[in-house]
Amino acid sequence: MNRGSATLKSTLYEVGGGAPGRTGLLASISVTYRGSAGAHLKISGSGGATLLDSSVKGASSDAALQVMFAWLDKHEYLSGLKATGHRLVHGGARYTEPQRITPKFLSSLRKLVPLDPDHLPEAIKGIQFLAKKFPKLPQVACFDTAFHSSLPTLAKMYALPRRFYDEGVRRYGFHGLSYEYIVGELRKLEAKQAAGRVIVAHLGSGASIVALENGKSMDTSMGFTPLEGLVMSARSGDLDPGLLLYLLAEKKMSAKAAGTLLNKQSGLWGVSGSSGDMRELLEKAKQDPHAAEAIDLFCYRAKKYIGAYAAALGGLDALVFTGGIGERAPAIRERICSGLEFLGIRLDAAPNRANAPVISTNDSRVNVRVIQTNEDLMIVQHVITVLGEKMPGTH
Numbered sequence: 478m479n480r481g482s483a484t485l486k487s488t489l490y491e492v493g494g495g496a497p498g499r500t501g502l503l504a505s506i507s508v509t510y511r512g513s514a515g516a517h518l519k520i521s522g523s524g525g526a527t528l529l530d531s532s533v534k535g536a537s538s539d540a541a542l543q544v545m546f547a548w549l550d551k552h553e554y555l556s557g558l559k560a561t562g563h564r565l566v567h568g569g570a571r572y573t574e575p576q577r578i579t580p581k582f583l584s585s586l587r588k589l590v591p592l593d594p595d596h597l598p599e600a601i602k603g604i605q606f607l608a609k610k611f612p613k614l615p616q617v618a619c620f621d622t623a624f625h626s627s628l629p630t631l632a633k634m635y636a637l638p639r640r641f642y643d644e645g646v647r648r649y650g651f652h653g654l655s656y657e658y659i660v661g662e663l664r665k666l667e668a669k670q671a672a673g674r675v676i677v678a679h680l681g682s683g684a685s686i687v688a689l690e691n692g693k694s695m696d697t698s699m700g701f702t703p704l705e706g707l708v709m710s711a712r713s714g715d716l717d718p719g720l721l722l723y724l725l726a727e728k729k730m731s732a733k734a735a736g737t738l739l740n741k742q743s744g745l746w747g748v749s750g751s752s753g754d755m756r757e758l759l760e761k762a763k764q765d766p767h768a769a770e771a772i773d774l775f776c777y778r779a780k781k782y783i784g785a786y787a788a789a790l791g792g793l794d795a796l797v798f799t800g801g802i803g804e805r806a807p808a809i810r811e812r813i814c815s816g817l818e819f820l821g822i823r824l825d826a827a828p829n830r831a832n833a834p835v836i837s838t839n840d841s842r843v844n845v846r847v848i849q850t851n852e853d854l855m856i857v858q859h860v861i862t863v864l865g866e867k868m869p870g871t872h
Contacts, residue, residue, distance in 0.1 A: 479564040479852070480600040483510050485541070488853045489554055492861065500857060504528070504554055508541045516541040520548065528552075538599055542606050560615045560864055561607055562856035564654060565600055566703070567593035568620030570645050575623070575859040578604055578616040586618070592645075593702075595740075617860045624653030627693040635701070648705075650687070650697035652679045654852040659799055660692040661855075662848050666834075670844060673794035676786050678779060679850065680809065681800035682710035682753065686779065688786035696789050698782050704739060707782065708775045710753035713743035715778070745771045755802050755809065776812040783813070787820050793843050796822060799850040805832060814845065 479486045485508040491501045502523050509517045513536045520529040529548055533541045549555050563578070569589045576582055583601065590597045604616060633647045656677055663671040675689040684707040687697040698706025698714075708714045716739075724730045730738070746753035749771035751761065761768040787793040798810055807830045814824050821842025829836040837845035 478561060478600075478603055479856075480596060480603055482595040482599075484508060485510075485538075485599075485603070487545075489549070490853070490857050492559075492857060500854065504549070506545060506549075508533075508545065510538060510541070512536060518545055520545070538602055539606050542603065546610065558611070558614065560617065560860050562617045562619055562860040563600060563604060564621060564852060564856060565618050566596040566621050566651065567649065568618075568622045569649070570647070572618070572620050573623050573626035575620070575863050576618045577863055578608075578618050582618070615860075615864050617856075617863045619654060619856045619859045621651045621653045622649040624657045625650030625687075625694045625697055627695075628697070629695065632696040646701060648697075648700035650685075650694060651699045651703045652683070652685045652687070652697075653694075654855045655679050655799065655850040656687050656689075656694065658850050658852060658855040659797055659848050660689065663795070663797065663846075664692065666846075666848075667795075667844070670795045674787075674790040674792050675795045675797065676783055676790075676793060677797040677799060678783070678803055678813070679800040680707075680779070680798065680803035680806075683712070684709045684714075684775075684779070684800065684802070686782045686786065688790050690790060696786060706778075708748075708771075708778045709744045710755075711741050711744045711746045713739045713747070745775060748774055755806060759806070759808060772809070772812070776809060779813045780817065783817060784820070793820055793822075795844045795846065797846045797848050799848050804847055804849050807832060810836065810845075810847075 487506040488502060489504040489506070491503055504523065505521045507519050511517065515535055516533040516538075518529065518531050518533050518541055519527065522528050531544070533544050535541075546555070565586070567589055569592055571585070583604065586597070586601060607614060607616060628648065628650060634642055635646065635648065637646065656679065659677050660671060663675065672691050676686060677689065678686045683703060685697060685699045685703075686707065688695045700706070704712050704714070706714050721735060724735050724738070725732070744753060745755065745758060749758055749765070749768045751765065751768060752758055755772070755775075758768045758772055762772055763769075783796065798804065802809055810829055811824060814822050822845060823838045823841035824836055824845060825838045832847055834848070835844065835846055837843065
């Protein structure tokens, strides 16, 4: 279960069963919350066919969960349900690995809500809903920040008075479940590369970049919140903190209004004035100069971070693109890599257009790859690891 600020994405997997290590997708579920207007629920089968597409009445997030689990139960998708894994955006400084959810853990988790007021409260409600509906069902929390616990102190720090760092005001990084999955896949594909200096660009509606050494996070573009770093679908990414002070003092914006501006009205959406969807912007770019400018800014910011992280790592062995845009937008990958030949990056046009696994030329010093991420499978692996022998039927 992956709770966003206005969405819930869930997947149901069968683990083990017939063959050791087998993991099969049974159903994909998405809920879009519409406040007082209720929610929209869609359930798809393993092959992608739509099984349910329905509106749900009731402003409470529990209303959609009630309908969702009632439908899954009626159609025998819940027989033998063994565990639930939750993606939690923020684990603070305390949680650096997945945790079995207990009442004591939930009490500690509530203290982290100020770090992530957009996601954690609703995620906690989902955990409580399941605990009430399935009292004996084990639940596991998987943190998006945990992967970045390896960040060196210098990469974690802001240049603020030290007391703030000691109080937890530091750079945490996000997209950790995605990066952890990519590291695992890269180790399977090319172990020597995975042990070297690697930059991974997770480019989607949320976008970030990580610098890896021997599979560990050395620096990453998101910081105290997911707002820092790259231009995103609706988030501004990096900006001068003095600008925020200006908005508050001179434009008389409230903190809440400024937060809405920077998180939900900026980025590709704000610059283009028309869309935060990269596919739409690419279609409009030739006729719409604002759409073209939004794309250019997105690629420019990503290129700068790749150059900076190559410097921080002291060189570069591999560059990996992942996330919805990273995996499926050849034009964006081409623009980002154009001009990075001095780092040893050379794209091969035909494989890039085909979204091939390797998109660099044979003589490129840096191996450039496209790897499809799967945060859900990473959560499944964490659940199995945490629960171990308490998961009957798994191998």
